[in-house]
Amino acid sequence: MKKYIITALLSASVISCGVLNTPLSTANQPSLNETQWQLAENVKGKVPTLKVQSGKITGTGGCNNYFGELSTEATTGAFSASKIGSTKMACDSMASESSFFNMLSSVNKYRVVGNTLELYQNGLLLLKFNRIQ
Structure with missing residues (x-):
């Protein structure tokens, strides 16, 4: 029985990923x-931020x-973050920060909707930000 429940949950996850991976107008x-x-x-802990200035990004992870x-x-909504480096303090939220940096490096499209910035990888929403300036 447990095996069937796990299979059903995994199937639902795969199906939902397919639904999220629809064409995106950027x-x-x-x-x-x-x-x-x-x-x-x-x-x-601290909320991650993103500051954009003249081809550079900075913030806190x-x-x-x-x-x-x-x-x-x-014109195309293309987004490519590269050469990301950071300070090296140890914190309780290191796994979350590592995931944040990995997702930021994987983004290839962006979309601004009002005061919200959505960052995507091949149509899959990875990160969502609210404008603070």
Whole structure:
């Protein structure tokens, strides 16, 4: 019985991922230059942030400060964060921070909806931020 429940849950997860992976319109997005964002999710500790300035990103990952390079294309919604580095303090939320950095590195599209920034990988929403400036 337990085996069937686990199989059903896994099947539901696979189906839901397929539903999320629908075509995404990211054409003609506003420029992200000179903007600041805060992760929309409730997290323990400091809330991760994203600040965009002239091809560079900075912020906090929830524990450590980070920095990196950013390439965006407003007409297509392309987004590519690279060369992400951070300070090396140890905190309780290291696993969450590591996941945040991995997701940020995986993003290839962005979409701005009002005061919300959505970051996607191939149509799958990875991170959602609220504008703070």
